[in-house]
Amino acid sequence: MSDPEPHFCHIAIVDDDDAVRVGLSSLLRSYGYAARAFESAPALLAAGADALARFHCVITDLQMPGMSGLExxxxxxxxxxxxxxxxxxAFPExxxxxxxxxxxxxxxxxxxxxxxxxxACLRNAAASVPPAD
Incomplete structure (x- = not known):
């Protein structure tokens, strides 16, 4: 499968730091991606399966209160x-x-x-799974 066009690529950003969410959203939009930010992993999961199916990729912080990115x-x-x-x-063990x-x-x-x-990570990841319509 070829890389999806950036403007058709929807990315979920999950980070407890508002500045990181805003910064990443702005960066991705400047490259033509659609981004939706979530303040926590439970907030993303609460969006439901239909919402998750619209995303090509999730970018998440590893260490967050409540539920980590790994969890x-x-x-x-x-x-x-x-x-x-x-x-x-920030703590790459x-x-x-x-x-x-x-x-x-x-x-x-x-x-x-x-x-x-x-x-580069995003292009590779997002190309691997098309979202549901």
């Missing part, structure tokens, strides 16, 4: 949801990276990361 990944997989998920963290990638994370980024790194 979000594991919950999605338990639900049978193969939505690509990119984890980002090798054991967490290994667990995330073995658990099905599309990418594991260490903060701070270059926008080109994120975009």
């Amino acid at each position: 979000l990944l594991e919950q999605l997989r338990r639900q049978g949801n193969a939505l690509p998920l990119i984890l980002m963290t 090798p054991a967490l990276r290994k667990r995330a990638l073995q658990g099905g994370a599309a990418c594991f980024l260490s903060k701070p990361f270059d926008a080109n790194q994120l975009l």
